[in-house]
Amino acid sequence: MKKIILTTILCSAVLITAGCTKTNDVTSADKSNVSSNVETNASVNNVPQYIKVNADYYANGVIFGNETATFLDFDTMEKVPLCAVPNCVHNNAGCLSRIVGNVPVIYNDNIYYFSAKSDINETTDGRHFFIDSKLMKASLDSSETEIVSEFTDCVPVELDGYLLNGNELYFTGDNMNPQEDEYGNINNSSTGGIHYLCSINLDTGKYTNYGNIYDGDKEYDAASRSSSAHIAGYYNKKMYIQYSFLKEDTVIDPAYADVDLREQFTILNFEFDLKTKELTESQLPPPSYMDEDSYVYYDMQKKQSIVLSGKETYTIDCDANLNARIFNGKLFVPYERKWYDLSDKSEHSMGKYEDYDVIAYYNNCYILLNGGKTIKLTEEELSAL
Numbered sequence: 001m002k003k004i005i006l007t008t009i010l011c012s013a014v015l016i017t018a019g020c021t022k023t024n025d026v027t028s029a030d031k032s033n034v035s036s037n038v039e040t041n042a043s044v045n046n047v048p049q050y051i052k053v054n055a056d057y058y059a060n061g062v063i064f065g066n067e068t069a070t071f072l073d074f075d076t077m078e079k080v081p082l083c084a085v086p087n088c089v090h091n092n093a094g095c096l097s098r099i100v101g102n103v104p105v106i107y108n109d110n111i112y113y114f115s116a117k118s119d120i121n122e123t124t125d126g127r128h129f130f131i132d133s134k135l136m137k138a139s140l141d142s143s144e145t146e147i148v149s150e151f152t153d154c155v156p157v158e159l160d161g162y163l164l165n166g167n168e169l170y171f172t173g174d175n176m177n178p179q180e181d182e183y184g185n186i187n188n189s190s191t192g193g194i195h196y197l198c199s200i201n202l203d204t205g206k207y208t209n210y211g212n213i214y215d216g217d218k219e220y221d222a223a224s225r226s227s228s229a230h231i232a233g234y235y236n237k238k239m240y241i242q243y244s245f246l247k248e249d250t251v252i253d254p255a256y257a258d259v260d261l262r263e264q265f266t267i268l269n270f271e272f273d274l275k276t277k278e279l280t281e282s283q284l285p286p287p288s289y290m291d292e293d294s295y296v297y298y299d300m301q302k303k304q305s306i307v308l309s310g311k312e313t314y315t316i317d318c319d320a321n322l323n324a325r326i327f328n329g330k331l332f333v334p335y336e337r338k339w340y341d342l343s344d345k346s347e348h349s350m351g352k353y354e355d356y357d358v359i360a361y362y363n364n365c366y367i368l369l370n371g372g373k374t375i376k377l378t379e380e381e382l383s384a385l
Contacts, residue, residue, distance in 0.1 A: 047292050048165040048234045048274070053102045054359060054369060062359060064369060068097045069104050072369070074362040077376055082111060084143045096143045103158055105169060107202050110137040112148065112169065114156045118176045120186055129178040129186050131155055135169075135200050135207075149205040154196050160230030163239050165274050170199045170239060172213070172229045195229035197241065197272065197279065210277065214243045214268060222246040226265070233290040238271040241279070242286055262300060262321075288320040296320050296331070307331060307342060314342050327361035328379075334358075339382075351385030353377075 049057070056063035060074045068090055069082045081090040081097035082104060090097050100113040116133040133155055135148040154173030163170040177193025180186045197210045217223035227245035234240070244265045271282040288305065289296040295308040298320055305320035306313065314331075322335040331340045337354040340347055350356065353375065356368040366382055368375045 048163050048239070050231075050233045050291075051103055051105055051162040051164060053159050054357070056103055056105075057360065058106070060362060062367075062369075063104060063106075064359075065097075065372075066102065068095070069100050069102070070097065070372075072367075072374060074360065074365075074367055074376075077374055079372070079374070084139070084141055096138055096145075100138065101158055103162065105162060105164060105202075106140070107164065107167070107169075109140050111140060112137045112202060114158055114171075116155045118155055118188055127180075127184060127186055129176070129188060131176060133173070135205075137202075148202065149200045149207045151198075151207045151209075153209055154194075154198065155190065156198075157190070157195075157228075157230050161232060163231055163234055164202075165239075167203045168199050168201055170197070170231060170272075172196065172231055172241065173198050173209075174228075177224070189225075191226055191228050192224040193227070195227065195243065197229075210279065213241060213270065213279065217243075217245040217247075217266070220245065220247045222249045225249070232269075232287050234292060235287075235290040235295045236292075237274075238282075239274060240282065240284075240287060240290065241270040241272060243268040243270060262298075289324040289326065291326070294326045296324055296326065305331070305333075309342065312342075314345070316340050316342075316345055318347075323357055325358060327358060327366065332358040348383070349385055353385065 054062070054064045062072050063069055063082065064072060070079045071082060072079050081095070082100060083090055083095050083097040085096065088095055092098070096111070100111055105112040113136055114133065115136050116131070118129070118131045121128045121130055131152050131154065133152065134150050136145050137148050138145040154175050157172045157174060160172070173196045174190045175194040175196070176188040176190060178186050178188045195213050197213050199208050199210070200206065213229050217227050223245040227243070229241060229243045232240040232242045244267045246265055250264045267286045269282040269284060269286045270279055272279045284295065285297040285299070287295060287297050293310055296305060298305050303317075303319070305316045305318050305324070307316060307326070309326065316331060318333050318336055318338065318340060320331060320333050320335075324335070325332045329342050331342060333339065334357050337350050338347055339350065339358070353368055356370040356373075356375065358366050359369045360367040364379065366377045368377065
């Protein structure tokens with residue numbers, strides 16, 4: 001029977017984490033645009049803001065969307081594209097809400113987003129691989145854009161997490177692992193190669209590359225095709241970075257493709273001190289979820305999820321893997337389509353909303369998202385599912 005190799009295609013799916021913090025202030029959005037209605041600060045109470053796909057949180061809303069970056073107002077449950085151009089219908093490639101990508105950053109009345117490309121230059125002395133990365137900003141009032149910073153050593157990892165600490169935006173970047181074959185062709189990939197931790201000061205545009213996150217995997221040939229790194233969140237005054245790689249190319253039969261990638265990959269957990277700028281390997285297991293007060297991980301041996309919340313530790317008989325989140329003393333596990341009350345460890349169904357993710361808790365209500373569909377549930381409505 002035909003075999004497949006689990007390498008670069010599966011790397012990005014190793015362990016998807018999601019974090020949230022109560023951060024920027026966004027007032028109710030106008031139906032046509034969000035220009036002058038947005039009032040933001042870099043952070044609230046000096047708590048860094050973790051930014052990820054469908055986890056780009058503000059005080060009363062979230063930015064989400066695959067093709068069109070959209071602000072969901074938790075008060076009105078209205079959805080407004082991130083575009084300030086009058087009469088724009090938001091269905092063409094020139095619309096700002098389509099240019100800024102899945103994880104834009106709102107800071108001081110501007111939307112920040114990356115623009116990057118990597119390619120081959122043909123010159124008289126041969127073929128050369130190049131990277132051209134830029135951090136752009138667009139005014140929330142006018143949608144006018146300008147370049148904030150340019151760099152050529154890596155391509156930012158956009159989908160898997162940023163951290164905004166004051167005016168400093170942290171992200172991971174890939175050198176795109178350029179490899180030249182015997183015929184002079186240069187191939188590149190976001191997996192394998194070198195993965196950097198970087199930051200840009202949004203006020204000055206200063207770019208800093210803190211260096212290679214980890215190089216202990218270079219002894220394994222499979223790592224050159226499978227390694228990846230991303231910012232996993234912020235907890236207990238530290239930023240966490242997850243690094244994963246294969247020690248061997250894993251060959252499986254497609255008929256038995258339902259494997260747990262956490263068992264196939266080596267997954268390392270690093271913590272970065274935002275004050276000293278020191279990166280060290282963490283004593284905590286790789287996370288499923290974290291915020292400033294809570295940390296969740298899955299114990300593969302015991303088949304249990306461990307929740308560190310404040311001074312309490314909870315053990316739940318579930319697999320808090322994909323997009324697990326904690327709101328109002330409840331652990332939501334979309335992977336199992338259930339939620340658990342941490343106070344008594346009781347298990348509850350998501351009922352008819354089993355295909356939704358609970359993405360926020362706001363004004364005593366739970367905000368649920370499924371693609372472009374949204375719903376708001378009270379405590380009573382959630383308990384009745």
